[in-house]
Amino acid sequence: MKVYKFGGASVRDADGIRNLGRIIARETSDVAVVVSAMGKTTNALERVVNALWLRETEQMEREWQLIVDYHREIQSKLGVEVEIRMPDAPVSFDNYDELYDQVVSYGELLSTRIVSAYLTRVGIRNRWLDMTRLLRTDATFRAAQVDYPTTERLIQDVFRYRPTAEYANRAKISVLQGFIGGTGDGRRTTLGREGSDYTAALVGSVLNADSVTIWKDVPGILTADPRKDPNAKLIPILSYEDAERLAESGAQIIHRKTIFPLEHKAIPLYVKPFLDPDAAGSIICKTNQKLNMPVQWGK
Numbered sequence: 139m140k141v142y143k144f145g146g147a148s149v150r151d152a153d154g155i156r157n158l159g160r161i162i163a164r165e166t167s168d169v170a171v172v173v174s175a176m177g178k179t180t181n182a183l184e185r186v187v188n189a190l191w192l193r194e195t196e197q198m199e200r201e202w203q204l205i206v207d208y209h210r211e212i213q214s215k216l217g218v219e220v221e222i223r224m225p226d227a228p229v230s231f232d233n234y235d236e237l238y239d240q241v242v243s244y245g246e247l248l249s250t251r252i253v254s255a256y257l258t259r260v261g262i263r264n265r266w267l268d269m270t271r272l273l274r275t276d277a278t279f280r281a282a283q284v285d286y287p288t289t290e291r292l293i294q295d296v297f298r299y300r301p302t303a304e305y306a307n308r309a310k311i312s313v314l315q316g317f318i319g320g321t322g323d324g325r326r327t328t329l330g331r332e333g334s335d336y337t338a339a340l341v342g343s344v345l346n347a348d349s350v351t352i353w354k355d356v357p358g359i360l361t362a363d364p365r366k367d368p369n370a371k372l373i374p375i376l377s378y379e380d381a382e383r384l385a386e387s388g389a390q391i392i393h394r395k396t397i398f399p400l401e402h403k404a405i406p407l408y409v410k411p412f413l414d415p416d417a418a419g420s421i422i423c424k425t426n427q428k429l430n431m432p433v434q435w436g437k
Contacts, residue, residue: 139170139297139347140167140168140349141169141338141345141347141349142169142351142353143172143173143352144158144171144172144174144353145174145334145352146174146177146179147355148174148354148355148412149173149174151177151212152215154412155212155216155253156256157413158173158253159256159257159262161353162262162311163260163262164415165310165311167310168311168312169311169312170297170314170342170345171311171312172314172316172338173249173250173253173313173315173316174245174246174316174317175245175248175317176208176212176245176248176249177208179208179209179248179249182201182204182245183242183244183245184242185201186201186202189201191231202224205222209222209248216252216259217256217259218252218256220248220251220255235280236277236279236325238279239327240326243318243326243327243328246269246315246318246334247268247270249315250266254266254313257311257313262311263309263310264312265309265312267296267314269316270315270318270319270320270326270327271292272292273289273292273293273319273320273340274289274292274319274321275319275321277321277327278327279327279328280328282327282330289319290344293345296312314337314341316333316336317333318333318337332395332396335392335393335396336393336399338350338352339395339396339397339398339400342399343399343402343405346405347405348405349405350406350408351407351409352392352407352408352410353410354412355412355413356409356411357372357411357414357419358374358409358411358419359372359381359391359422360391361431361433361434363434363435367434370434372420373429374418375421375423375425376420376429377422377426377429378400378401380428380429381397381407382397383429384429391409392422397422401424406421406422406423407421408420408422
C-alpha cells in the first residue's frame with residue numbers, strides 16, 4: 139500500500155489531472171490518493187462563506203458561479219460530468235468557523251469526484267471515499283483535532299483485507315480528500331494549515347503504508363525558497379529529526395505535524411516533482427545521515 143498526495147497546484151487544471159492519471163496508471167499496488175481542492179478553490183469558497191455570513195446574497199451567488207464555471211470548464215476538457223451544487227450539510231449561522239467548515243470542505247469533495255470520474259473514464263478502476271465519514275475529529279472548527287483511535291478503526295475497516303472473490307476484484311485505487319474530516323454527528327470539519335499533507339500522513343500511518351509521497355511543483359525539499367533564491371539546492375535525504383527542524387525554521391515544504399505520524403512507524407515520506415515523476419526528489423526517513431547543507435529558509 140502506498141499513499142499519494144496531490145495538492146491544489148497539481149490539480150488546478152485539466153492537464154494537471156491528466157498528469158495525475160498518468161502517475162497513478164504506473165502503479166500496480168494499492169494506492170490511496172489524497173487530493174486537495176483545485177487551484178485556488180479554497181480561497182474562492184472563503185469568499186462564498188464571507189458573503190453568506192454577511193447575508194450578501196447577490197455577492198454570494200456571483201462568487202459561487204465563478205466556482206461552478208471553473209470546475210465545469212475543467213470537466214468539459216476532461217470529458218466527464220460531475221454534479222456541482224451548494225453544500226447541503228446542516229449550517230449554523232451562529233458560528234462563523236462552523237459555517238466555514240461546512241462550505242469550504244466542498245472544494246475537496248468536488249475535486250475528488252472529478253478526479254475519480256476522470257480515472258474511471260480513462261480505464262483506471264477506483265473508488266471514491268468520503269473522509270468526512272472516515273477521519274473522525276472533534277468540533278474545533280477550522281482547526282479540528284483528530285480522534286486517532288476512531289479514525290484508525292474506520293479507515294482500517296474500509297481497507298481491511300477480506301479473502302472473498304468480491305474483495306479480490308475491488309479497485310486498487312482509492313480517491314479521498316485531504317484537509318477535511320467530520321464529527322461523530324456528521325458535521326464537516328477542516329484540519330487547518332497543511333491539512334492535506336497531514337491527512338496523507340495519517341492515512342499512511344493507520345494503514346502501515348510502505349510509503350507516502352507528496353507530489354509538488356518543486357524538485358523536492360530545497361535549501362531555500364526557489365522563488366527567492368534561484369541557486370536553491372535539492373536535499374536528497376533527511377532524517378525525521380532534521381525535517382522537523384527544517385519545518386520549524388520556516389520551510390514551506392513539509393509541516394511538522396505531517397512528519398510525526400510517519401516517524402512513529404518509520405514510514406518514508408517522499409517529496410517528488412509532479413511534472414517529472416521519474417526524478418528522485420527527496421526522502422524523509424529513518425537515517426543516521428545528518429543534514430550538512432546550509433539552509434536559508436526563514437531568512
